[in-house]
Amino acid sequence: MARPPARGDPSVTAPATPSPAPTTDVVLALACADRPGLVAAVSGFVFERGGNITESQQYGDTLTGDFFMRVDFADEGGVGLEQLREDFAQVAERHAMTWQMHDARRPLRTLVMVSRFGHCLNDLLFRQSTGSLQVEIPAIVSNHRDLEGLAASYGIPFHHVPVTAQTKPEAEARLLEIVDEHDVELVVLARYMQVLSDGLARRMAGQVINIHHSFLPSFKGAKPYHQAHRRGVKLIGATAHYVTPELDEGPIIEQDVARVDHRLAPDALVTAGRDVEARVLARAVGWHAESRVLLHGERTVVFS
Structure with missing residues (x-):
């Protein structure tokens, strides 16, 4: 009758655990006229694509009525930078934003x-x-x-x-x-x-x-x-x-x-x-x- 292998037996190989796919860190910076719903529009965009916001900063200039925002998020949904840009262009057009989005780790x-x-x-x-x-x-x-x-x-x-x-x-x-x-x-x-x-x-x-x-x-x-x-x-x-x-x-x-x-x-x-x-x-x-x-x-x- 065979005995179960001892814990740590080098002859026993555990099944390989697949490595998670690398996650792209994305930075989005934008400016537009201030109005209600801008933060919701950006955070909703990230959430709907499975992203996770890791840093978010915003500023509304009460003298000029301008709004500025910078968001770092992890593309945990695996959408990809090019598709994210294509999708966000529609949000930006809706709110007349000037914006840029790129890989946050790229020098x-x-x-x-x-x-x-x-x-x-x-x-x-x-x-x-x-x-x-x-x-x-x-x-x-x-x-x-x-x-x-x-x-x-x-x-x-x-x-x-x-x-x-x-x-x-x-x-x-x-x-x-x-x-x-x-x-x-x-x-x-x-x-x-x-x-x-x-x-x-x-x-x-x-x-x-x-x-x-x-x-x-x-x-x-x-x-x-x-x-x-x-x-x-x-x-x-x-x-x-x-x-x-x-x-x-x-x-x-x-x-x-x-x-x-x-x-x-x-x-x-x-x-x-x-x-x-x-x-x-x-x-x-x-x-x-x-x-x-x-x-x-x-x-x-x-x-x-």
């Missing part, structure tokens, strides 16, 4: 532009390499060669595109070629000390983030730390904003400050401001990559 293809100050570039590259920033950097563009070695250390192609007053149109045409070659979705000016032309700023509206080494709207333009020193400020700051044709006037995404005093010369203020610049830019890029920044005229709504 955003981000081109970084830089001149000679490398602290912001170095910070972005490190954060990308450790997975703490949801971007993929396929290329770096610079009007100088100073940081070519840094790009090489991360294995990222470096494009030297010199810029002069006479060659600016050709340089910007080359930049657009690189954007197209690498399917770039966001351009980051990480202390890129050239002003983009009005035409380029308009063409890439909402797709270019700049870090300005000042707490805007104070000290716009060149050498803001020197301007701050002349005024004897006690706080220096940095501002990440979208680029528009108006210099340093684009919608602000993030700002931060550091305390200083009369003992710091302009060069010391530059040094003190580097950490502020790097962390402000990283937060702005991260929020944009996660669809947490919605344009609201000359302002932004940031679901941080």
